[in-house]
Amino acid sequence: DADVTQTPRNRITKTGKRIMLECSQTKGHDRMYWYRQDPGLGLRLIYYSFDVKDINKGEISDGYSVSRQAQAKFSLSLESAIPNQTALYFCATSETGGTDTQYFGPGTRLTVL
Amino acid sequence: AQSVTQLDSHVSVSEGTPVLLRCNYSSSYSPSLFWYVQHPNKGLQLLLKYTSAATLVKGINGFEAEFKKSETSFHLTKPSAHMSDAAEYFCVVSVYNQGGKLIFGQGTELSVKP
Numbered sequence: 001d002a003d004v005t006q007t008p009r010n011r012i013t014k015t016g017k018r019i020m021l022e023c024s025q026t027k028g029h030d031r032m033y034w035y036r037q038d039p040g041l042g043l044r045l046i047y048y049s050f051d052v053k054d055i056n057k058g059e060i061s062d063g064y065s066v067s068r069q070a071q072a073k074f075s076l077s078l079e080s081a082i083p084n085q086t087a088l089y090f091c092a093t094s095e096t097g098g099t100d101t102q103y104f105g106p107g108t109r110l111t112v113l
Numbered sequence: 114a115q116s117v118t119q120l121d122s123h124v125s126v127s128e129g130t131p132v133l134l135r136c137n138y139s140s141s142y143s144p145s146l147f148w149y150v151q152h153p154n155k156g157l158q159l160l161l162k163y164t165s166a167a168t169l170v171k172g173i174n175g176f177e178a179e180f181k182k183s184e185t186s187f188h189l190t191k192p193s194a195h196m197s198d199a200a201e202y203f204c205v206v207s208v209y210n211q212g213g214k215l216i217f218g219q220g221t222e223l224s225v226k227p
Contacts, residue, residue: 048214101162104156107155
């Protein structure tokens with residue numbers, strides 16, 4: 001079984017809709033991250049959480065919110081989706097005090113029409 | 114501030130020939146550096162990482178990278194390309210003293226011709 005899972009894997013929605021992307025991990029890591037990937041831009045950090053009570057904005061947090069429901073779960077919400085949020089979204093985890101290696105989920109492809 | 118630049122957006126090689134993917138970094142501190150690979154429709158997989166031990170780092174699938182402080186480079190190499198190496202590759206630097214935050218390069222797409 002995969003250590004980091006994301007649901008859904010693909011989603012098509014309309015402008016203005018609220019969307020939630022979910023991430024679960026079985027690695028026992030405290031730290032979790034949400035990124036978006038756009039062609040030619042690499043991955044950019046949206047939000048990150050170092051434990052259940054610690055949530056921080058990344059470089060592109062506008063238009064997004066997150067919830068850390070448990071150590072193993074980290075959800076990303078788009079309150080009112082817009083077309084330029086069409087992208088591939090990745091969740092990742094890492095362990096506290098480790099070598100900063102992050103382990104990625106398979107990604108969610110989101111299309112906003 | 115740390116940053117990373119991948120010098121080629123696309124590299125094309127023939128099967129059996131060497132692979133070179135170039136990466137330069139900027140950091141005021143001794144960085145932790147990584148190479149990740151993303152195969153089509155897949156997540157990112159760690160290829161290798163440098164964390165101030167040996168400057169020549171060996172990774173999975175025959176890849177290796179050399180940390181050169183004088184050149185601020187961390188180029189990825191492989192002696193002989195295989196068709197299965199076709200993917201996108203990301204050079205990544207860890208942000209100093211910010212608990213594991215990573216900065217990604219723009220990515221290099223590697224094509225392997227038969």
